[in-house]
Amino acid sequence: MTASERRRLKKLAHAHTVPYQQVVRVRIVLDAAHGYSNARIALRQRVHLDTVRRWRGRYADQGIDGLKDRPRSGRPPRFTLVQRAEVTALACQLPAETGMPLSRWSSADLAAEVVGRGIAEAMSASSVRRILAADVLKPWQHTSWIFIRDPGFATKAARVLDLYQRLWNGRPLAGNEYVISSDEKTSIQARCRCHPTLPPGRSRMMRVNHDYDRGGALAYLAAYDVHQARVSGRCSPKTGIVPFMDLVEQVMSQEPYASARRVFWVVDNGSSHRGKAAADRLAARFPNAVMVHTPVHASWLNQIEIFFSIVQRKVVTPNDFTALDQVEDRLIAFERRYNETARPFRWKFTPADLEDLLARIERHEQNEHHFQQPTGCDHQPAALPATM
Known part of the structure; x- marks a missing residue:
């Protein structure tokens, strides 16, 4: 050696x-x-x-x-290619289509159905999972998606995306023009735990008692400057036109927005700021403010939702507050802390991506022309992922 x-x-x-x-x-x-x-x-x-x-x-x-181990042939396969294909085909059907009173398949249900149909004399749930793993199929999981209902979806979405790129009607925004993304985070509860929360310890994660007493709920209204990465927020017992206009007053009375040429407010179609009436109300109170609505069911276009997700992860969860005053103090304190270090979000969904999405939806509709119209719907279905 x-x-x-x-x-x-x-x-x-x-x-x-x-x-x-x-x-x-x-x-x-x-x-x-x-x-x-x-x-x-x-x-x-x-x-x-x-x-x-x-x-x-x-x-x-x-x-x-x-x-090293020498190559081995392994155990001969128990199921033929035809049997594996039949299992995959069965998994790609909704259970209701096969007469099963189930909302979705589980591995055990599929294994029992395979045996019941005589596809195989015996098959375990783990064998079903291995067969489906080859095609990355998981019928026991599901994701949600929605139809595009807004006839002006493309136009409204493009308008919002242009604002994120500092464009309006094809022209660049001036230096004294700003884009505000605004919305409300509703029903933030104060849950007073019956036993104090225990901090993390050696080989132990933080422990939060499951039992709690309800201390009420409030709404957190926030306005996020898309390009300055600055948040202005306030808490209110409930949402509505008055609380939203109070937020607008709070933002528009401060510089640089008070003397700005234009301030674009990107909002969704919630009842606090829905439709032309809300846009007229905003313009009447602040002539330099322009309300821009996202399409219906497209709150994912509103960047304030990203900030709210940060609030949910870092402030609200786990929920352990003695009273609503503590919730409000924590939210406002986090807002100040966030403004000290925040940077603009790296928004990657561009108008070009929107065109590609709409083209894929159109191709999907053409390929699914046999799709049955759901009862009570008076619109042409168009698939849009709800998680975008």
Whole structure:
């Protein structure tokens, strides 16, 4: 054994990522290099004497490569390709279409259905999961999606996306023009836990008691400057036109918005700021303010929702507040902290991405022309992911 081979074997013998069986084989060879007898090596490594002979012989014939497992054919497949294809086809059907009173398939349900239909004499739930894993199918999971109902979806969405790129009607915004994204985060509760929350400890995560007393709820209204990454917010017992206009008053009475040429307010279609009446009300109170609505069911276009998700993760969850005053103080304090270090969001969904999305939806509608119109819907369906 050369010095380089010895170093390589010692490295393998102490590696944490090498399979244990291979480590034992390496140690057998190293013991042999030290002059131990086969019987002594078997005793030291706690293996059979024949095992020592086998791996010493393989190392002598093939070197380090001889310590690896030889290729094996494996157990013959229990299910034919046709059976596997039938399982996949069954998983791609809704249970109701097959007469099963289920909302979605589970592995156990599919296995029972496969046996019931005579596709296979026996099949376990784990076998079903392995078959479906080859096609990345998980029928026991689901995701939601919605139809585009707004006839002006493309125009409204493009207008909002242009504002994020500092464009309005095809022209760049001036230096004294600003874009505000605004909305309300409703029903933030004060849950007073019946036992104090325990901080993290050694080998223990933070513990929050499940039982709590309700201390009421409030709404958090916020306005986010898209390009300055600055948030202005306030709390209110409820949402509505008056609380929203109070937020607008709070923002528009401060610089640089009070003397700005134009301030664009991007809002969704909530009752506090819905339709032309809300836009006229805003313009009447502040002539330099322009309200821009997102399309219906497209709140994902409103960047304030990203900030609200941060608030949910870092402030509200887990919910452990003694009273609503504590909730309000925490929200306002976090707002100040956020403004000290915040940077604009890296918004990646551009008008070009919007055109691509609409083109894919159009192709989907053409391919699904046989789709049955749901009862009570008077609009042409167009698939739009709700998680975008």
